[in-house]
Amino acid sequence: MAQITAKDDGLPCSDVGAWTEDKHTLVALYDRLFSTGMKKKWPTRVYIDLYAGPGFVRVRGTNRMIVGSPLLALGVPDPFDKYVFCESDPALLSALEKRVSRLFPKAHARFVLGDCNEKIEEVCANIPSASKDHGVLTFCFVDPYDISIKFSTVRRLSSYYMDFLFLLAVHMDANRNLEHYLNPNNSKIEEFLGLPDWRERWRIAEGQGTSFPRYLAEDYSGQMEKLGYLPAPWDKMKQVRSDERNLPLYRLALFSRHRVAYEYWDDVLRYSSNQRTLFEG
Numbered sequence: 001m002a003q004i005t006a007k008d009d010g011l012p013c014s015d016v017g018a019w020t021e022d023k024h025t026l027v028a029l030y031d032r033l034f035s036t037g038m039k040k041k042w043p044t045r046v047y048i049d050l051y052a053g054p055g056f057v058r059v060r061g062t063n064r065m066i067v068g069s070p071l072l073a074l075g076v077p078d079p080f081d082k083y084v085f086c087e088s089d090p091a092l093l094s095a096l097e098k099r100v101s102r103l104f105p106k107a108h109a110r111f112v113l114g115d116c117n118e119k120i121e122e123v124c125a126n127i128p129s130a131s132k133d134h135g136v137l138t139f140c141f142v143d144p145y146d147i148s149i150k151f152s153t154v155r156r157l158s159s160y161y162m163d164f165l166f167l168l169a170v171h172m173d174a175n176r177n178l179e180h181y182l183n184p185n186n187s188k189i190e191e192f193l194g195l196p197d198w199r200e201r202w203r204i205a206e207g208q209g210t211s212f213p214r215y216l217a218e219d220y221s222g223q224m225e226k227l228g229y230l231p232a233p234w235d236k237m238k239q240v241r242s243d244e245r246n247l248p249l250y251r252l253a254l255f256s257r258h259r260v261a262y263e264y265w266d267d268v269l270r271y272s273s274n275q276r277t278l279f280e281g
């Protein structure tokens with residue numbers, strides 16, 4: 001396994017909250033369980049990061065640099081056969097490209113510049129073709145700052161054999177902007193959920209005492225079920241809180257069509273509650 005240490009290399013990096021380290025711990029563990037577990041079952045395994053970032057990030061208010069999700073996925077013991085990184089900021093994507101070629105010169109990596117919702121066909125064009133005798137399994141990490149991922153994008157990707165790990169910004173973005181999103185001219189939640197009648201559905205859920213973050217997460221899971229995914233219950237969506245103000249920020253939600261992925265996710269959840277290494281002993 002390639003152990004990477006993030007350090008200032010003069011290239012752009014983003015500033016992040018300290019809670020990002022929790023997210024990275026969970027994502028790195030899932031990357032590792034998934035890539036190794038699926039190695040014998042699938043001839044080709046692909047990793048997609050739709051909101052890739054620059055590869056190294058700095059914890060806000062400190063000089064501490066940490067490794068971002070693309071390089072964590074590249075550093076697993078059984079690397080994926082192909083990596084596709086999408087990022088809308090040209091300077092950050094270029095920094096990622098340079099870091100990948102320096103740290104993982106042999107990796108089969110492709111870089112897509114732009115809004116992942118608009119560039120989805122370019123992302124899909126980079127997924128190797130599957131055949132009856134040669135299966136291709138993709139793991140897609142979706143890590144936006146807000147609820148900008150459109151359900152039409154997810155539906156398009158779901159036409160492949162693909163598992164998803166979503167950061168659902170249902171506390172951070174959605175809850176804070178509820179009044180704004182309720183405005184009939186605002187289409188953000190409709191695009192996020194792919195549900196034109198979400199306002200009626202929310203009114204019913206609210207009447208039953210459901211919080212807005214939970215309503216969104218549960219309708220999201222329902223929409224994924226319509227695409228053939230197993231449902232993700234609210235309590236299996238890992239909550240990540242801000243360490244500064246101890247407020248919930250988002251939920252990490254895994255979706256797969258196969259039970260085994262949920263077994264890996266359960267391992268990740270157990271690890272995060274026990275705070276012990278799964279690999280000790």
Ligand SMILES: C[S@@+](CC[C@H](N)C(=O)[O-])C[C@H]1O[C@@H](n2cnc3c(N)ncnc32)[C@H](O)[C@@H]1O
Nearest residue numbers: 051052053068069087088089114115116143144
């Ligand atoms: C939370 S950061 C991603 C961090 C990264 N996944 C990690 O863990 O190191 C979100 C990134 O998505 C980029 N971004 C924002 N909107 C985007 C979009 N519509 N499509 C692709 N990238 C986007 C931002 O520039 C930012 O670098």
